[in-house]
Amino acid sequence: MSAEEPKIENVEEEEVPTLEDVPVEQLKGESAAAAAARHRQSKAEKKNKKAILKAGLKEYPGVKQVSIRSAQRLNLTIDDPEVFISDNGNGTAVFVVFGKFNMEDATQQRGQQAVADLLKPKDEVPVEATESDETPEELPENIAEKDVQMVIEQTGLSRNAAIKKIKEHGGDIIEAITSAQK
Structure with missing residues (x-):
């Protein structure tokens, strides 16, 4: 062989090792233990x-x-x-x-909880119909329509029941609302 001729060697390819399947739970447990051990x-x-x-x-x-x-x-x-x-x-x-x-x-x-509560839709409270609710009640002159609507919105009562509550409390809508919520 001369000094100028390159030497040729046969190289065999090595096999890549196969990976084992390890459950995720086992990995999590090991990582937590390893993290605790590494705490300096x-x-x-x-x-x-x-x-x-x-x-x-x-x-x-x-x-x-x-x-x-x-x-x-x-x-x-x-x-x-x-x-x-x-x-x-x-x-x-x-x-x-x-x-x-x-x-x-x-x-x-x-504060965040209060905002979340405000954004949630209100659950309608079903009110049982009474005999007086079956016949439509006329709105007296001393009670405004907006007052009736406010009582309905706040309490979930029917229109006739709201008018009846306002009449019971002499036109005081705050008292009508609080008594209906009790």
């Missing part, structure tokens, strides 16, 4: 936990979420916390919680 504690966190254990607090396992509501209507939630408990003997317990918290404003949540 800061020096301050290690130092604080060591001091807490030295003070006699014991780990309280099995807590999945801690919710704290403050007087300023703020909700603090801590998912997957590390909880330590100290029973000081007089029936009260002291809890120390480590974890990342999420802050939620309760007033904002209530």
Whole structure:
């Protein structure tokens, strides 16, 4: 063989390994455990936990979420916390919680709930027909048509029942509405 002739080698292709089917539930469980194992504690966190254990607090396992509501209507939630408990003997317990918290404003949540309630269609309340509802009742001169319509909208009563309620309360539509809603 001369130095200029290239050397030819036979190369066999390697087989690609086949992938195994693993259930999704198993993957989720492994990823959560792996994430918990990967959590690196800061020096301050290690130092604080060591001091807490030295003070006699014991780990309280099995807590999945801690919710704290403050007087300023703020909700603090801590998912997957590390909880330590100290029973000081007089029936009260002291809890120390480590974890990342999420802050939620309760007033904002209530506002969003109120908007959602307003957007929902009102459920019509069926009113049983009475004998006086069968014959149409004429509108007296001292009662306006818009007052009758308002009582009907607010209470779900029939026209005749609304006129009757307004007559019972001497034309006071507020009293007619409140008595019909009782």
